[in-house]
Amino acid sequence: MxxxxxxxxxxxxxxxxxxxxxxxxxxxxxxxxxxxxxxxxxxxxxxxxxxxxxxxxxxxxxxxxxxDAMPELAARSGDSDVFLHGRLRRMVAALPEKARMMLLMRYQEDLDPLEIAAVLEMPVSSVKSSLHRALTALRGKFARVEVAK
Amino acid sequence: MQDDFEVQLRRALRPVEAPPDFAAKVLARARAQRVVAFPRWIAAVAAALVLAAGVGQAIHVERVRRAERARDQLILALRITKAKLDYTRQRLEKKNHDH
Missing domain, CATH: 1.10.1740 (Rna Polymerase Sigma Factor; Chain: A)
Structure with missing residues (x-):
């Protein structure tokens, strides 16, 4: 972790x-x-x-x-689309620090907004709205990249 | 309810395992810090010893100074005594000479 x-x-x-x-x-x-x-x-x-x-x-x-240029660990290399995940990680990396950390806690650590709020010492409502905004931005960016392909 | 995008995001952000020697490195650093902490304790004791030695030296200097003062006073007292004895001897010699 x-x-x-x-x-x-x-x-x-x-x-x-x-x-x-x-x-x-x-x-x-x-x-x-x-x-x-x-x-x-x-x-x-x-x-x-x-x-x-x-x-x-x-x-x-x-x-x-x-x-993304480095090979993943063998035990975890079962992804069908390495490039897709690489793009997603780069997009997450471009987010502001707090939003990036919230997404990591949500999707890597599987924490709920209440737990994330406790870690970052923020109101739960702020965490929820930040997560929503970050996710919407990522979806939009991802869709534009996919269309451009 | 997660959509496909969130599923892909979760897969993209799956946990990364720490290097195999990670725990060994942490333990080595913890041990190194304990070693560093020990001389700090030694340094405190050494500082106390230096302080004690300093106090001891100051006490010794004061004793020497007192002894020197006592010696000077003794020499002065002997000189006064000698002067008085000389005077008395001179008086006695003069008295004998007069008789």
Missing amino acids: VYSLAVRFLRDRAVAEELSQDVFLRCYRQLHLLESEAHVTAWLRRAICHRCIDEARKRKLRPKVDL
């Missing part, structure tokens, strides 16, 4: 790994404050989300290694 969110969000494996390690180390240092496995999971999720958003804003990160 931690590395996966970071690598999908930042699209840079090295930076994602470094940030993920930092988050795990901080978690290790604060373990005495965490009360349960669910608490640890929530803490890790919140920490990596905020670190990723901060990092993207700070460095205005652009991918050094394009994930």
